Amino acid sequence: MHEQANKILQALTGAGFDDARVSITEADVNELNIAHNHVSLMRTTQNQSLAVMAIKDKRRVTASVSSLDESVIEKVIADLQRDVATSPQDEAYAVAPGQSGDFTKGPQSVDRDAIAAAAKSLLQSRSEEFPSFQIEECAIKHTLAKNTLVTTADTQLSSSVGSYEVMIMGSSKDEHGSSSFTYTGGEMDALPERLTEVLDIGEIMANSVQETQTSMIKEKFTGDVVLMPMAVMDLIGWLTSQLGDGALISQTSVYQKSVGDMIGAPSLTIRNNPEGAGERAYNGEGFTIGPVTLVDGGKLTRLLPTYYGSRKLDIPYTASGGSWSIDPGSISRADMQASVERGALVGRLSMGSPAPNGDFSGVIKNSFLLENGVRTQALTETMITGNVAQMLQDIQAISAEVSDFGGSRLPWLKISGLRFS
Amino acid sequence: MSFADFSRVGEYNEFRQHELRKRRLVMVDGNLMVNDNSHALGESARAYQNGYWGFASATQPTGADKLGNIALANAQALQLFGGSSRPLPQQAHQGEHGVACRPNWSSEQLIEWQQSVNDLARSRYDKLASMTVLALDEYHDKFVQNSLGARTYNNISRAMVYLLMTVKDKDDKPVELMQVIGGKGSFGDLDMSMASVEAQLDELYEHLMAKREAVHAQGGLQSVVLAPNLAGMLAHEAMGHPCEADLVLGGAVTGDMRGERIASDLITMVDLAHSYEGQELAVPVYADDEGTPAQDVTLIKDGILTDFMHNRETATAFDNPATGNARAYGPDDEPLIRMRNTAILPGTSKLDDMIADVEDGYYLMKTGNGQADTTTEFMFGINLGYEIKNGQLGRAIKDTTLSGSAIKMLQSVDAVSGDMHWDSSGYCGKKQPMVVSMGGPAIRAKAQLGGE
Numbered sequence: 001m002h003e004q005a006n007k008i009l010q011a012l013t014g015a016g017f018d019d020a021r022v023s024i025t026e027a028d029v030n031e032l033n034i035a036h037n038h039v040s041l042m043r044t045t046q047n048q049s050l051a052v053m054a055i056k057d058k059r060r061v062t063a064s065v066s067s068l069d070e071s072v073i074e075k076v077i078a079d080l081q082r083d084v085a086t087s088p089q090d091e092a093y094a095v096a097p098g099q100s101g102d103f104t105k106g107p108q109s110v111d112r113d114a115i116a117a118a119a120k121s122l123l124q125s126r127s128e129e130f131p132s133f134q135i136e137e138c139a140i141k142h143t144l145a146k147n148t149l150v151t152t153a154d155t156q157l158s159s160s161v162g163s164y165e166v167m168i169m170g171s172s173k174d175e176h177g178s179s180s181f182t183y184t185g186g187e188m189d190a191l192p193e194r195l196t197e198v199l200d201i202g203e204i205m206a207n208s209v210q211e212t213q214t215s216m217i218k219e220k221f222t223g224d225v226v227l228m229p230m231a232v233m234d235l236i237g238w239l240t241s242q243l244g245d246g247a248l249i250s251q252t253s254v255y256q257k258s259v260g261d262m263i264g265a266p267s268l269t270i271r272n273n274p275e276g277a278g279e280r281a282y283n284g285e286g287f288t289i290g291p292v293t294l295v296d297g298g299k300l301t302r303l304l305p306t307y308y309g310s311r312k313l314d315i316p317y318t319a320s321g322g323s324w325s326i327d328p329g330s331i332s333r334a335d336m337q338a339s340v341e342r343g344a345l346v347g348r349l350s351m352g353s354p355a356p357n358g359d360f361s362g363v364i365k366n367s368f369l370l371e372n373g374v375r376t377q378a379l380t381e382t383m384i385t386g387n388v389a390q391m392l393q394d395i396q397a398i399s400a401e402v403s404d405f406g407g408s409r410l411p412w413l414k415i416s417g418l419r420f421s
Numbered sequence: 422m423s424f425a426d427f428s429r430v431g432e433y434n435e436f437r438q439h440e441l442r443k444r445r446l447v448m449v450d451g452n453l454m455v456n457d458n459s460h461a462l463g464e465s466a467r468a469y470q471n472g473y474w475g476f477a478s479a480t481q482p483t484g485a486d487k488l489g490n491i492a493l494a495n496a497q498a499l500q501l502f503g504g505s506s507r508p509l510p511q512q513a514h515q516g517e518h519g520v521a522c523r524p525n526w527s528s529e530q531l532i533e534w535q536q537s538v539n540d541l542a543r544s545r546y547d548k549l550a551s552m553t554v555l556a557l558d559e560y561h562d563k564f565v566q567n568s569l570g571a572r573t574y575n576n577i578s579r580a581m582v583y584l585l586m587t588v589k590d591k592d593d594k595p596v597e598l599m600q601v602i603g604g605k606g607s608f609g610d611l612d613m614s615m616a617s618v619e620a621q622l623d624e625l626y627e628h629l630m631a632k633r634e635a636v637h638a639q640g641g642l643q644s645v646v647l648a649p650n651l652a653g654m655l656a657h658e659a660m661g662h663p664c665e666a667d668l669v670l671g672g673a674v675t676g677d678m679r680g681e682r683i684a685s686d687l688i689t690m691v692d693l694a695h696s697y698e699g700q701e702l703a704v705p706v707y708a709d710d711e712g713t714p715a716q717d718v719t720l721i722k723d724g725i726l727t728d729f730m731h732n733r734e735t736a737t738a739f740d741n742p743a744t745g746n747a748r749a750y751g752p753d754d755e756p757l758i759r760m761r762n763t764a765i766l767p768g769t770s771k772l773d774d775m776i777a778d779v780e781d782g783y784y785l786m787k788t789g790n791g792q793a794d795t796t797t798e799f800m801f802g803i804n805l806g807y808e809i810k811n812g813q814l815g816r817a818i819k820d821t822t823l824s825g826s827a828i829k830m831l832q833s834v835d836a837v838s839g840d841m842h843w844d845s846s847g848y849c850g851k852k853q854p855m856v857v858s859m860g861g862p863a864i865r866a867k868a869q870l871g872g873e
Contacts, residue, residue, distance in 0.1 A: 047753055170671065
């Protein structure tokens, strides 16, 4: 694969390109699916892909195909030659220079017996402990992804990353009614004996079976939210989108000039997690990923442009990967809930993308009313309104317990000042 | 790509050859950030044995026999969970259905056009902070054969342009709105003339100027008039997903409500297979990826919940005919129950009258994404809307979210316009993405709005 990548690189320079990046991936997937509480499908897929970025006369073009046949590659190069001439010139186009390494990580072969055992244990736990929970869809899979990435600027990288991944979605149904759907998922190096003990699976099932009887709030109020990990991911997603190329190049990011500023509560520290299960040691641009602290005690340490974006805007580049973790705090989740006078424990936010300025309103799902420190009824048709940038500032507490999703490790967050309606 | 040699394995099996071509060009303020072509080609086989499915796919040419045997072995491997066979519906379609496209635009033409749009916007709108012009087209070709004798070719082609304008409000915070030009076929099938673009950008900029001064909506239950391009989203998210038979089996509340009144008698909602009033729709599905002939599914008829959308397996479970809703997005995806062209059918009211009759409420015009739920509690983001005061449009409102129980909302509908707006600009997400279209008239109802 490595040899073939370099051969394609040579063909690109031979075709007149000044610079190029070639990435070849071969992925084998074994996946067991559960539907409606029953094992339903076993999948095996074998995918091959070639992704090329090529630069000529400061013009850039990219392409990807699912075949490595010589005739296909010849056509790709011919198409790139045709298309690159149409691109406008930009000095910022460049390929990753001088990166090297050969990385192997995670289980390199599938254990189909372990996948079957995990499915059995999950179905058994559901029927014995949470019989009203309906697994609408669950996938337990092993992926082995082999990649090689080379550039004309002396980058030579290769990796073989194996991991198991579990995704589960479902809802509860009993004589009272149906709950909202709930879901979780993540990656790991080995499947546990009991799936309910990882990825918060047992917790979301336990909550879901209590959500078939719901109430609406009686009146509008301003209060606190305790965000569980799936809702915390929405906050991080909005933050990183504000730090990326789209917002930065269009000069519309609310954090355009905020490096060094306090953008979050002093208790908030956000890091990447390159050691997490399934995480590759280098990114798609061809840069190796090291440890990165994005927000340090509330202070923004850097922006996250691509290599192109960093050259375009003349700002530092950081290869960070795409998974983020929040450092744990010191309060237990139980004490965090007990500290809320009026608000809600929020499992999931159902909302459109927050506005570029951070304003949002969203329906809170898989959520419970908190009154005088006590978790009471499950909520329905309840919305919260606020501003995501302000929410980061208004974090009152971070839980000591952290949920591990492989790439991401996330605590619960208590945030004040949300409007409930 | 063409039909392959095919042989039967297991109780039922199918073989799909699948090609997916996409092109994406993204220009931000004159900078071409993405100029990308992708081409995925693959084969897949699926086999059914003793109540279990096996699936296998490869990007390398492998052949129906070899992949079919791997798929069967996968199905047989699941026999350790027990299992019993249930006969699948026997419908099988034969036919070839392509979308007739006008000659497409080259990347060079598109980039020149994107630059012209950027220059036009820069010269015309003095408060414009940023202009993004995104062009995307995609072509799906599938050859499907199965052991029941189905032999079908289906093509879906669509092209889209997203025009995203951003201005700054008085606090220097960004405010944005997007306009989509898109539809079936290639860029050659769209009206991308500068006169048309200019008119659409003028209108968008006018709304942006109003949105710079926008106020928060009043949170809570409100009277709302949904513009025609929002009703399609309501159809898809609010009642479409809960009427997918796999979600029904997963516990959706709709499972116990067939034959019951769940909406005002003004509401009829249909998932159309390929045509409406004699016109082929944006996502024409004549046969699905299980080789089932596709038929329209009336989900709600005059307010009564009637039918669900099925694949072969759920059709067996419900003892209903398969409806042709089993669709796979990529070459390595197995077919899932997906909507096609989902619409609320038009009524007889006039939009202007529907607004004029509202004393205190909101006119909601543009949406971003949406989400459904097993409870029928839906939400979708509102990116453009105006207050209605005493029958007149008032101030613009800030971005908000519309939500509520779809059943309660549809029961509160008291007017449906005679308009019909179709949209096929985004993707539906459900394990895999999927190309869908949605349509509807303007609707007046009561629903929860996020806000002060």
